């Protein structure tokens with residue numbers, strides 16, 4: 001419930017006015033509907049009695065009333081849809097930003113996977129019903145219901161109770177209670193569907209290994225189990241839905257029957273007139289309309305509650321982070337020295353310490369190649385220097401300034417990170433490049449491509465910079481992708497270059513091209529290059545060997561220093 005309130009508060013802060021207008025228009029729609037039914041009943045009864053010669057009946061006023069209410073209802077409904085959908089879509093857009101901002105600002109080094117992002121997007125979409133189908137109808141039903149109760153109560157209190165008790169019981173109380181109780185089933189269904197997706201993906205990727213290990217059948221059965229759990233939860237939800245529908249139907253019909261019964265008694269006692277009796281009975285049809293919108297929302301209550309519970313913590317973090325927007329790093333900062341001072345670090349409390357009291361300095365403008373056995377923490381050092389992870393103790397700084405945020409020091413200097421998996425995006429080559437420098441002219445992009453050794457690739461592409469790339473930069477070879485990523489990094493003009501296995505997975509020709517591009521790109525900046533290939537150390541001044549104790553076990557000259565020494 002608290003989670004739903006957090007999300008509701010978010011909605012109200014963003015669009016209270018529009019949502020209130022939508023709710024007001026919904027009240028108007030419901031009132032016009034009730035008026036339409038009541039006046040129709042009045043007209044039918046009055047005309048019938050006049051036809052029998054029992055009374056003199058003026059049909060003009062009710063006819064005008066019917067037209068007024070019918071047109072009013074259509075206009076109010078249209079305007080209500082416009083106002084509340086507009087408000088909801090605006091708030092959902094802001095909610096998406098808050099959720100992803102919250103995700104970015106959440107502690108912990110783990111980055112969310114695609115499946116989790118998909119689930120969060122689904123959760124945000126699920127919340128579109130929170131105001132349209134739940135909060136607004138609930139408020140409108142209460143307001144319009146209270147007004148109806150007072151109006152009918154003025155005629156006769158027993159009549160008012162006879163109409164409203166069954167309608168509110170079947171149309172409001174039962175749906176809300178059952179809807180809230182459906183939360184557990186909604187959660188189970190979502191968890192089971194997640195399990196189906198995960199297990200299917202695993203099965204698909206590992207089917208050869210599973211078949212060879214004779215475990216294929218077992219894994220297929222596990223998918224089946226999860227699917228069965230999803231189906232069971234779905235069936236329970238469907239059962240609840242059927243009960244909610246039946247309760248709404250019975251409540252509505254009950255209201256009409258009760259209006260007829262109690263009204264007939266009042267008519268016989270001479271407490272109400274004939275036309276008023278018929279107006280009340282037909283007006284009772286409006287009770288079904290009154291609770292109808294809410295019933296649809298109650299069916300979604302379980303899914304909405306689950307989505308709210310998952311998103312509320314992220315939204316709260318995102319809201320807090322909103323005031324502290326990180327400015328983009330300043331490009332073109334001069335080379336600066338990188339300091340690790342007495343750094344302690346472990347990735348998680350239940351993981352072993354990777355670094356204990358680690359200290360080291362990469363002087364300004366110097367390039368260090370970092371080598372050492374697998375798992376000693378070379379990439380971890382890069383993550384700390386890039387600001388992707390924070391030391392548990394000690395300090396990492398660039399030119400004396402601490403690391404403020406990923407890719408940026410406290411003085412605003414840019415920190416560039418190039419890894420094997422540096423991400424390219426769906427879009428044109430120019431779009432990918434401008435991620436680092438949105439204002440850059442085409443000439444700047446081309447210059448960066450030349451330095452990175454990507455220009456020959458670009459020349460072969462008829463559309464050049466406008467060439468479209470698929471997901472993850474598909475459409476380019478591995479080596480080409482890495483050179484494009486390098487060009488993008490050049491545009492950010494980092495003061496510190498952090499490079500992780502730059503030539504890993506490339507053939508000798510592609511590796512040499514990437515290395516030449518990297519050499520030119522780093523220029524006189526400071527660089528820390530993690531590698532296990534001796535060729536990569538050719539562009540470094542010094543080679544540090546990181547030992548299994550997480551300390552620098554040895555230092556020897558790199559290719560640049562050797563070449564420099566040779567020339568001297």
Ligand SMILES: Nc1ncnc2c1ncn2[C@@H]1O[C@H](COP(=O)(O)OP(=O)(O)OP(=O)(O)O)[C@@H](O)[C@H]1O
Pocket residue numbers: 109110347348351354373374375376377378379380381
């Ligand atoms: N994001 C992470 N979350 C948890 N543990 C991690 C994470 N990244 C690395 N580790 C762990 O930290 C230790 C050091 O990993 P790191 O990648 O820094 O080593 P490395 O020296 O770069 O190894 P390699 O040469 O194999 O890439 C490993 O035991 C690894 O399992």
